[in-house]
Amino acid sequence: MSDLSQKQRGQLKRRYRREWRFRLYARLAMIAAIAMLLWLIATILSLGLPSFFASETGAEGLVDGSILTNADSADPARAGTRTAWMGSALMVFLAALLAIPCGVISAIYLQEFAPRSGLSRRVSVVLDVLINNLAAVPAIVYGLLGLAIFINGFGLARSAVLTGGLVLALRIFPTIIIGCRGALSAVPNSIVDGALSVGASRMQAVFGHKLPLAAPGMATASLLAIAQALGEAAPLLLIGMVAYISQPPDSFSDPATSLPVQIFMWAEGGLPTWTNRAAAAVIILLLLLLLLNGFVVWIRSRLSKRRSL
């Protein structure tokens, strides 16, 4: 093998230098992003963690669950998130119950069964655009929609669990459709072709062969949508969830509040004692989201292990 010429050597060196520069920029960008995030989390922890330990009500340094078990109160030291997380749980449950079946079925229909020729194809394209648009619409618009339709139109109660759940369901519906369609389109069509070629009907091919392979992705999309609903404050504020509510909801028609709304209201006052309480609530919300995302990872690995068989 002959030696590299001087020119080739110089060229090679420049190429390596270019790659080295890219790696440097990429690392700097990554570090900047992660540093911001860590700073945010550190701030929240330093503000919020003391609320989990008894200081004003009991002995110093003891673990104190009052932030979880107490209802809201006018006194920051006693104010807890029980009302908020119970409201969140009920509303997210209702939203998931309504939006996931509708979203999953719509996604299956649009992706696999919707007619793909002539005029109806154009209708499908328009639907695609509309759904993608809906997912990108600011959350607060869904609050306006809820206000106009559910409260002013159907006469549902302001700030009720039912109203909040409905608004959240609308909010996550397009997210679920888009995620589930993505999961379906990731499954190669050859699977369906194989089933069709031995005489399966379209429905048998899709439900028997495509869905099992798309299931992990569809479950992930649904859980991520639930996480989105859990973190949503703006649309709930618009349907009147700004009142002081200390009584946890007993039924779907009771007025409620949610964790993000509670955080918003506590942080709004600007008093340091309330800000600390808000930071504590943020920690609870973050832990919940962490739990949900961990569950997503777990369900993905579990389901994809089963399908490789």
Add this chain to the structure above:
Amino acid sequence: MKTPKFQCRQVNVHYDDLHALRDIDIDIADQSVTALIGPSGCGKSSLLRLFNRMNDTVPGARVSGQIRMDGTDIYADQIDPVWLRTRVGMVFQKPVPFPKSIYDNIAYGPRLHGMTGNRAEMDALVERCLRRAGLWDEVKDRLSAPGPSLSVGQQQRLVLARALAVDPEVILMDEPASSLDPIATARLEALIEELKARYCIIIVTHSMAQAARISDRTAFLQSGSLIEYADTDALFTNPEDPRTQDYITGRFR
């Protein structure tokens, strides 16, 4: 030729704006191997997929003209494509066994159509199909192993057995050997040789040597048109059309 299995008259296929097949007239004989050759994008796969109406699943596909199987128009309104596909089986380029056991892969089709009554009948059917596809000796001790765990060559014979299980009259093959090594390819070709006594086989292939080895008649397509269709020996030794001559001798423009 005896009465042909398929008769195509003035068949045109469009995918949206793409005119994939132009005025195809072709008769395909029963109990023989017909090879479709031609450059990529010439329409040979489109032609193959006409015979079991797999084009129906392609968005924007339009088919015109007449395709008769045993004299019956298979694109008529009263023909159910699901029924047609039990008569006309298909093996694809890349074998995609169902993520089930070997046994269940074969039994899937017959179960769909309620073809066998009891377990013993099904066992016999599975064995018969695996034997016919030349896979029985290799898998008879592990019928409950997952289909995708087989080698690619075995998978290709598994999906062939799966196609045979619904008792078709025709087997369509779309480049069945393109992901196989020479040994697996030779096995498959020997198998095709055996199967043609019983079935009408239509095969799309990129390998002209393969077409020459296994087929009785060969059709050469280019840009969606049927350029030449003749007995394989005649087409490869003495093509009538200069375009066929150029293609089989490797001169491309």
